[in-house]
Amino acid sequence: MPMPIANLRQYLRNGLDLLLPPQCLSCGTIVVGDAGLCSDCWDNIAFLGPPQCPRCGFPFEFEMGEDVLCGACLRAPPAFDRCRAAFRYHEESRKLILDFKHGDRTYLAPALARLLYQAGRDLVNSANVIVPVPLHRWRLARRRFNQSGLLAIELGKLSGRPVLSDAVLRHRATQSQGGLNRRARNRNVRGAFRIRASAREKLRGKRVLLIDDVFTTGATVNAATRCLLRGGAAAVDILTLARVVRPAHV
Ligand SMILES: [Zn+2]
Numbered sequence: 001m002p003m004p005i006a007n008l009r010q011y012l013r014n015g016l017d018l019l020l021p022p023q024c025l026s027c028g029t030i031v032v033g034d035a036g037l038c039s040d041c042w043d044n045i046a047f048l049g050p051p052q053c054p055r056c057g058f059p060f061e062f063e064m065g066e067d068v069l070c071g072a073c074l075r076a077p078p079a080f081d082r083c084r085a086a087f088r089y090h091e092e093s094r095k096l097i098l099d100f101k102h103g104d105r106t107y108l109a110p111a112l113a114r115l116l117y118q119a120g121r122d123l124v125n126s127a128n129v130i131v132p133v134p135l136h137r138w139r140l141a142r143r144r145f146n147q148s149g150l151l152a153i154e155l156g157k158l159s160g161r162p163v164l165s166d167a168v169l170r171h172r173a174t175q176s177q178g179g180l181n182r183r184a185r186n187r188n189v190r191g192a193f194r195i196r197a198s199a200r201e202k203l204r205g206k207r208v209l210l211i212d213d214v215f216t217t218g219a220t221v222n223a224a225t226r227c228l229l230r231g232g233a234a235a236v237d238i239l240t241l242a243r244v245v246r247p248a249h250v
């Protein structure tokens with residue numbers, strides 16, 4: 001059977017990667033080693049890390065003590081246990097994410113997964129299983145791949161943790177979350193997920209690490225978390241590439 005064009009292109013690209021020097025994930029400049037980004041782009045990306053809210057990962061300006069939660073988590077505790085993100089969602093990182101999501105740049109997945117692993121090593125190491133947030137099949141058909149699924153697979157390779165790529169299904173074609181406020185986002189994703197019957201046993205009693213590309217208000221990952229907990233998972237942590245950081249959060 002002839003190889004589909006998209007696969008062929010990917011196949012050739014994988015082959016070429018062995019011959020060509022690695023390029024910056026963001027601007028395409030040649031980089032030395034496997035840093036992923038050139039030094040200019042590295043400076044422009046706002047990486048997230050401690051000090052931060054131990055629950056949702058919201059960055060604090062200074063150390064607050066181990067158990068101090070941010071205002072948002074105090075007001076409305078999230079369904080998940082912990083959430084971490086590799087970098088802040090802003091102008092520069094937005095381009096990187098959009099290239100990955102819509103630009104067919106699937107070959108970015110291994111390097112982006114390394115950034116995820118750095119940001120959430122504790123979460124990855126304590127997970128029994130890694131699960132991506134799914135796209136609805138219509139959107140999947142349009143985009144041809146689920147970017148969170150690719151990240152989950154690469155993270156599985158890095159960490160040796162098992163990946164259940166299609167454990168969670170999105171059975172309602174939710175409208176895009178862009179431009180919706182928090183309440184509308186919650187309504188939009190409520191009841192949107194369910195667990196595939198064949199995955200139920202594999203998730204029971206497990207600590208799940210849920211992978212998504214961007215954490216905005218947390219509506220999507222909270223809805224997917226509630227679905228996993230209802231399905232018998234013991235606990236859910238979240239790891240995303242980027243996170244919107246709003247001052248109002250505190
Ligand atoms: Zn660059």
Ligand SMILES: [Zn+2]
Pocket residue numbers: 053054055056057058069070071072073
């Ligand atoms: Zn928090």
